Amino acid sequence: MNDWLIAIMAVAGTILVYVSGRYFYSRYPQPFTLPIVTGTLVIVLFLVFTNVSYPTYMIGGQWIEHLLGPAVVALAMPLYKQRDMLKKYFFPLTTAVAVGSSVGLLSGYFPVRWLQIDDMLIASVLPKSVTTPVAMDVSDSIGGNPSLAAIFVMVAGIGGVVTAPYLFKWCGIANDLARGIASGTASHAIGTAKALGNSEREGAASSVAMTLSALLVSVIVPSLVIILF
Amino acid sequence: MEHIRVVVHIGVLYLFYYAGVWIENTFNMMIPGSIIGMLLLLCCFYLKIFRTKYVEKGVNLLLSHMPLLFLPVTAGVITYFHIFTGSGLWLVFIAFVSTLIVMIVSGWTAQFIVNRRGSNE
Numbered sequence: 001m002n003d004w005l006i007a008i009m010a011v012a013g014t015i016l017v018y019v020s021g022r023y024f025y026s027r028y029p030q031p032f033t034l035p036i037v038t039g040t041l042v043i044v045l046f047l048v049f050t051n052v053s054y055p056t057y058m059i060g061g062q063w064i065e066h067l068l069g070p071a072v073v074a075l076a077m078p079l080y081k082q083r084d085m086l087k088k089y090f091f092p093l094t095t096a097v098a099v100g101s102s103v104g105l106l107s108g109y110f111p112v113r114w115l116q117i118d119d120m121l122i123a124s125v126l127p128k129s130v131t132t133p134v135a136m137d138v139s140d141s142i143g144g145n146p147s148l149a150a151i152f153v154m155v156a157g158i159g160g161v162v163t164a165p166y167l168f169k170w171c172g173i174a175n176d177l178a179r180g181i182a183s184g185t186a187s188h189a190i191g192t193a194k195a196l197g198n199s200e201r202e203g204a205a206s207s208v209a210m211t212l213s214a215l216l217v218s219v220i221v222p223s224l225v226i227i228l229f
Numbered sequence: 230m231e232h233i234r235v236v237v238h239i240g241v242l243y244l245f246y247y248a249g250v251w252i253e254n255t256f257n258m259m260i261p262g263s264i265i266g267m268l269l270l271l272c273c274f275y276l277k278i279f280r281t282k283y284v285e286k287g288v289n290l291l292l293s294h295m296p297l298l299f300l301p302v303t304a305g306v307i308t309y310f311h312i313f314t315g316s317g318l319w320l321v322f323i324a325f326v327s328t329l330i331v332m333i334v335s336g337w338t339a340q341f342i343v344n345r346r347g348s349n350e
Binding site for chain 2: 010014015017021035040043054058062071076077078079080095096097099100121133136155156173179189219
């Protein structure tokens with residue numbers, strides 16, 4: 001089959017899977033039915049059962065993936081739109097994000113190192129707390145694998161929103177601003193979507209925290225790697 | 230007209246992206262080019278060189294359908310199934326526990342600062 005045909009089929013198929021996933025999520029909104037979870041599952045199962053290789057699928061898939069670059073650039077706009085919140089709560093936001101992100105990196109790094117798991121995997125786990133496209137870029141630039149990085153980002157996102165209500169209760173985190181910042185720092189876009197459902201202020205705090213943590217991690221991690229590896 | 234605007238706006242985002250990639254390569258920086266592009270766009274907003282309405286349609290489209298954009302990449306896990314048997318499961322566990330720690334620590338830090346500032350006012 002020629003490459004153009006494969007590409008068009010892969011792109012159309014992926015869009016179809018995504019649209020169906022969104023519809024399914026609108027009917028059954030649960031963290032485990034997020035389009036990224038069901039969509040990944042469907043595509044993986046499709047490839048396994050039809051014996052289509054991943055590189056073949058990526059002939060078309062890469063055209064979709066290519067849009068991730070401008071999508072990361074686009075994150076500048078929500079941050080700019082929340083500039084009043086950033087200005088007003090600059091100190092709590094930056095401090096909490098910096099402390100949280102650092103703790104996230106260290107608590108991800110050391111256990112994996114102790115288990116003597118190889119560097120490629122460590123590099124894929126490290127950026128788990130930041131939004132997927134940034135995590136993929138970061139892991140790629142430090143020798144990790146973007147696909148694996150995206151899986152660990154999903155674990156952080158879904159694991160975070162599922163447990164957040166209990167954590168906040170048990171740990172006495174009652175302030176809505178603090179809750180938003182925690183969700184954005186630990187569980188990126190999935191946490192932010194959940195925070196937005198609670199209140200607009202919590203969502204805004206989460207959105208700013210998510211973007212700040214993405215910025216911070218992408219600046220810190222590459223230099224940290226020189227020291228740690 | 231609406232569609233053309235979306236395409237042009239995404240084109241503008243691409244310009245910032247490629248500018249970021251160019252800076253990354255030229256100055257041999259370790260920060261990903263996409264992030265440099267984002268910082269450039271943010272600076273342009275803050276310095277009022279650029280208004281959000283020049284990119285708004287493209288931004289909204291890309292951000293609201295972000296999961297579609299990384300589906301092809303996440304499907305790549307298919308080539309790493311062997312990792313998730315045995316010791317790889319530890320990685321999932323570590324990522325999960327680490328997330329809980331981040332949630333608690335960042336929440337506490339933020340709440341501590343907000344409350345202290347509140348009592349001073």
